[in-house]
Amino acid sequence: xxxxxxxxxxxxxxxxxxxxxxxxxxxxxxxxxxxxxxxxxxxxxxxxxxxxxxxxxxxxxxxxxxxxxxxxxxxxxxxxxxxxxxxxxxxxxxxxxxxxxxxxxxxxxxxxxxxxxxxxxxxxxxxxxxxxxxxxxxxxxxxxxxxxxxxxxxxx
Numbered sequence: 001x002x003x004x005x006x007x008x009x010x011x012x013x014x015x016x017x018x019x020x021x022x023x024x025x026x027x028x029x030x031x032x033x034x035x036x037x038x039x040x041x042x043x044x045x046x047x048x049x050x051x052x053x054x055x056x057x058x059x060x061x062x063x064x065x066x067x068x069x070x071x072x073x074x075x076x077x078x079x080x081x082x083x084x085x086x087x088x089x090x091x092x093x094x095x096x097x098x099x100x101x102x103x104x105x106x107x108x109x110x111x112x113x114x115x116x117x118x119x120x121x122x123x124x125x126x127x128x129x130x131x132x133x134x135x136x137x138x139x140x141x142x143x144x145x146x147x148x149x150x151x152x153x154x155x156x
Contacts, residue, residue, distance in 0.1 A: 015152060023148045024141075026067045029074025032144065034062050036136035037078050043125035044079060049093060056080060059087030079122055093119050 041060060048057040063077040080087025096118030 026073050030064050032140040033076045040129045043129050047121040055086030059085035
């Protein structure tokens with residue numbers, strides 16, 4: 001009894017597997033994560049309290065740190081942006097402050113600063129949209145994987 005075994009496409013599969021790390025680099029993953037995070041940004045923007053200036057709600061957005069300053073590949077940051085956007089006090093509004101006592105001996109800080117109650121807006125938005133964001137990431141990465149496989153593997 002003779003058995004013949006023929007295996008084709010090994011070179012194509014090898015080329016495909018070797019090409020995956022190049023296809024999912026920092027920039028591509030950041031784009032996928034930023035696109036998936038849009039519902040979260042919209043929800044945070046809607047839930048952000050509007051103060052006298054309205055700058056907190058305007059500061060909500062996505063920041064894409066460069067590869068050298070990122071902790072993980074494809075990292076993005078969602079929430080109040082600092083700098084020119086004006087989200088400098090967002091953490092005080094989100095978490096509140098404790099009662100700040102008077103320091104009578106200090107000339108500048110010798111005043112009663114009071115207490116700020118927490119008005120969480122980032123965490124509720126995250127909890128409301130996390131499933132949608134995760135599913136959008138999965139869909140985006142699946143589309144990128146499929147398009148790369150389609151380009152790499154030849155029919156026939």
